[in-house]
Amino acid sequence: MxxxxxxxxxxxxxxxxxxxxxxxxxxxxxxxxxxxxxxxxxxxxxxxxxxxxxxxxxxxxxxxxxxxxxxxxxxxxxxxxxxxxxxxxxxxxxxxxxxxxxxxxxxxxxxxxxxxxxxxxxxxxxxxxxxxxxxxxxxxxxxxxxxxxxxxxxxxxxxxxxxxxxxxxxxxxxxxxxxxxxSAGSQSQQIGHVIEWLKRNFTHPLRIGDLAAKSGMSPSTFHHHFRSLTALSPLQYQKQLRLREARRLMLTDHLDAATASFRVGYESPSQFSREYSRLFGAPPLRDIAGLRQMTAVQTMNPARVLAAETA
Amino acid sequence: MxxxxxxxxxxxxxxxxxxxxxxxxxxxxxxxxxxxxxxxxxxxxxxxxxxxxxxxxxxxxxxxxxxxxxxxxxxxxxxxxxxxxxxxxxxxxxxxxxxxxxxxxxxxxxxxxxxxxxxxxxxxxxxxxxxxxxxxxxxxxxxxxxxxxxxxxxxxxxxxxxxxxxxxxxxxxxxxxxxxxxSAGSQSQQIGHVIEWLKRNFTHPLRIGDLAAKSGMSPSTFHHHFRSLTALSPLQYQKQLRLREARRLMLTDHLDAATASFRVGYESPSQFSREYSRLFGAPPLRDIAGLRQMTAVQTMNPARVLAAETA
DNA sequence: TGATTTATTGTCCGATCCTGCGAGGTCTTC
DNA sequence: GAAGACCTCGCAGGATCGGACAATAAATCA
Known part of the structure; x- marks a missing residue:
């Protein structure tokens, strides 16, 4: 061994x-x-x-x-x-x-x-x-x-x-x-499908009733299974997708915070900024600056850091 | 259309x-x-x-x-x-x-x-x-x-x-x-597996408990699902497999009733004969004779008739 | 340096979401 | 056939979210 x-x-x-x-x-x-x-x-x-x-x-x-x-x-x-x-x-x-x-x-x-x-x-x-x-x-x-x-x-x-x-x-x-x-048809599998869908459509505002319908469960059952699988509520999950994508946009495409926030589905930059801080520990610009510095020190290009994070 | x-x-x-x-x-x-x-x-x-x-x-x-x-x-x-x-x-x-x-x-x-x-x-x-x-x-x-x-x-x-x-x-x-x-894991699917197994091993005497264990259910639940799927109890199902195979042996391999009955797992030819009549309407020899005649009339070979039956 | 733009934080509010609970149903077991 | 396990559903209170607006901080540019 x-x-x-x-x-x-x-x-x-x-x-x-x-x-x-x-x-x-x-x-x-x-x-x-x-x-x-x-x-x-x-x-x-x-x-x-x-x-x-x-x-x-x-x-x-x-x-x-x-x-x-x-x-x-x-x-x-x-x-x-x-x-x-x-x-x-x-x-x-x-x-x-x-x-x-x-x-x-x-x-x-x-x-x-x-x-x-x-x-x-x-x-x-x-x-x-x-x-x-x-x-x-x-x-x-x-x-x-x-x-x-x-x-x-x-x-x-x-x-x-x-x-x-x-x-x-x-x-x-x-x-x-x-x-x-x-297992086809199992609840986990249905939730898995919803997650796939979320990954593709996270920019749209989401109605959890629709998601629940997609999975063939009642909203309350849907919540339960979603949380037990991901440790997150559906909305939190979507938020993470949005914020991660926004981070990627700012880091690699050099978008400013406002347009990035719009791009991933937020309509108010203020809300975006607030939630960004909560997830990544620092507000958008500061966080990006920190990442840039990290990559500079390691003489790595930003794309590579991102790759590591989206492993 | x-x-x-x-x-x-x-x-x-x-x-x-x-x-x-x-x-x-x-x-x-x-x-x-x-x-x-x-x-x-x-x-x-x-x-x-x-x-x-x-x-x-x-x-x-x-x-x-x-x-x-x-x-x-x-x-x-x-x-x-x-x-x-x-x-x-x-x-x-x-x-x-x-x-x-x-x-x-x-x-x-x-x-x-x-x-x-x-x-x-x-x-x-x-x-x-x-x-x-x-x-x-x-x-x-x-x-x-x-x-x-x-x-x-x-x-x-x-x-x-x-x-x-x-x-x-x-x-x-x-x-x-x-x-x-x-659906992998569903009861129907488990019963399906058991049926596959039965088809391969119908000559052995069978213990319901073992089959139930194979499907991961209690004997009573197993019975229940098996019946609802096949309209037969596991034992009846196995019996049909045995008798059909015996019929095939007699018809195409020209075995006599006794050896055919032993071959498919029966230990008493009399029991075999009794159950054979009940399923096919006539005791072994008479049934086979009837089939032979039918094929003769249709100028078809016996194997073909059988094929029709095991469609 | 000052002006302008952009980013962040604060507070507020309505809508929606989330969670725990109990009832009811189904399937399983004995 | 009855007790029990499991799951689902609907509900209700509380929590959270997302947006609006405003004010402050930071960055950019002239």
Missing amino acids: ESALEVLASSIARWIENGDRLETAVPGLSLFRRDEPTQPMSGMYEPSICVVAQGAKRVILGDDTFVYDAHHYLITSVHLPTVVQIIDANREKPFLGLSLKLDMGEISKMMVDSNLPAPRPQQSNRGMATGEVTLPLLNAFQRLVDLLADQKDVPILAPTIEREIVYRLLVGDQGARLRQIA | ESALEVLASSIARWIENGDRLETAVPGLSLFRRDEPTQPMSGMYEPSICVVAQGAKRVILGDDTFVYDAHHYLITSVHLPTVVQIIDANREKPFLGLSLKLDMGEISKMMVDSNLPAPRPQQSNRGMATGEVTLPLLNAFQRLVDLLADQKDVPILAPTIEREIVYRLLVGDQGARLRQIA
């Missing part, structure tokens, strides 16, 4: 010398590297599995915090705004990890095809969980990373390996959680 | 001159033809969609009878032993139909991928239902049959057309039923 981790770590390190995120030639597979711990910063998780070869990372989602490291993967079933922090990394042993996007459709198909034990409790849970990394799982990821050396094999072999990974996750200790969100 | 049906009818007729079942080059697609009405005879349905271009057919499942014709398709979600009868066919306007196997995994994937409305009521229902044929659905089947003329296109085009068909079924009036059985 330990030696397998070392091999994976060096494989990852070989591909990502500096910079902290690399989209690889295997669709959906990203590599991560950090040479030192970071401050807590807001980040977005997508439906994916994250594995760490070296170091440790902390994710805060509402009241829960998840820590994952070389022996614990993090599995995420919907897009979730979180606060993330690398807590174990240094120049000799940098944080090295990878993430692989999950396709819920494929997972669902696999659940039906293989006679997996039924998930008795249908109740919603957090859209994120940590589980124990097993050696076979690690080996599968190793093979996936190895594919990068021989890219012509990717289209053929990657799907097979990914299916193996999904299977191992489904039968693993967090399989029930995954099954829940991938 | 009427003209579309005529076109489909002649397309089917072109491919199947005589004989009553034809497995086509499109995997899972079968064509059917009958030049005259039949007596009721026992038949097995598999997860599939059946469409009729001309004529009508009756299926009896427990207390329910389903009739389907040019304007009504029959959708089946699990393997079901039934009694079937062609009720509308003659030499001028023979019964012409087709069936397409359904892959529950694909259906499940599609349900997750497309934002389909949630199936509110989770209660189990019969594993079979009729629905109204729409023109787009008919057109899709027409295109599928047309593929038979250009077989090199099959691997590329057939899956697309089948996906369209599945989609139209999902949003059609019987979509909820389909969603239910395809």
Whole structure:
């Protein structure tokens, strides 16, 4: 196990010398590297599995915090705004990890095809969980990373390996959680759809009645499930999407605060500013200035910082 | 609509001159033809969609009878032993139909991928239902049959057309039923798995408790759902599998009644004979003799008759 | 430096949202 | 067949949001 981790770590390190995120030639597979711990910063998780070869990372989602490291993967079933922090990394042993996007459709198909034990409790849970990394799982990821050396094999072999990974996750200790969100028709799955919709339409003002209807639940039930999955109310979730996007617009497109606020759906800059401060700790201009300075110190371009945050 | 049906009818007729079942080059697609009405005879349905271009057919499942014709398709979600009868066919306007196997995994994937409305009521229902044929659905089947003329296109085009068909079924009036059985983790889906297992292992003596455990329900709940889906108790279901297989063994492999009965799991030929009569109306030898005669009259080989029954 | 523009903070208000609770229904179990 | 678990729904009070307006602070430019 330990030696397998070392091999994976060096494989990852070989591909990502500096910079902290690399989209690889295997669709959906990203590599991560950090040479030192970071401050807590807001980040977005997508439906994916994250594995760490070296170091440790902390994710805060509402009241829960998840820590994952070389022996614990993090599995995420919907897009979730979180606060993330690398807590174990240094120049000799940098944080090295990878993430692989999950396709819920494929997972669902696999659940039906293989006679997996039924998930008795249908109740919603957090859209994120940590589980124990097993050696076979690690080996599968190793093979996936190895594919990068021989890219012509990717289209053929990657799907097979990914299916193996999904299977191992489904039968693993967090399989029930995954099954829940991938089960067509389950509440979690319906909420997942609403979240996808929100991600595309966050600039429109939103009526939660409509969202509830989309998910086929009453408003009150909808609220319950949404919160239990995301730790946020629907409106708070949308707000985070808006503010994050506004931050991106200001940072990379150099928009001023007012137009950014309009762009993401706010009609009053004052309200925008107020809520921005509450989320990011500082009002728009000051926050952006801080970020710019950070990137300047690290001699990194702003886009890269953003990439790290929208991982 | 009427003209579309005529076109489909002649397309089917072109491919199947005589004989009553034809497995086509499109995997899972079968064509059917009958030049005259039949007596009721026992038949097995598999997860599939059946469409009729001309004529009508009756299926009896427990207390329910389903009739389907040019304007009504029959959708089946699990393997079901039934009694079937062609009720509308003659030499001028023979019964012409087709069936397409359904892959529950694909259906499940599609349900997750497309934002389909949630199936509110989770209660189990019969594993079979009729629905109204729409023109787009008919057109899709027409295109599928047309593929038979250009077989090199099959691997590329057939899956697309089948996906369209599945989609139209999902949003059609019987979509909820389909969603239910395809929903990973739903009770119907669990029962479906058990049925698959039974089909492979019907020769072993069976313990209801084990089956129930397989489906993750208590024995009583399992019983309940099984019955509502199949109109049979698990034991009756298994019995039908055994007796049908015994009949096949005697008819095509020319086994004698005793060895056939042992082969399918019976330990006492007398018990076998008694239950055989009850299901098929006549004791083994007499029944087989009758079937042989029928096939002789129709100058068909026995295997073909059987094929009709295990449609 | 002063003028002008832009950003931030404050307060207020109406509308909407959010959460906890109890009733009612369904499914499960014994 | 009855008790029990689970889920959903609707409700009501309290919390929050988003916008309006105004005032102050900061930044930009002449």
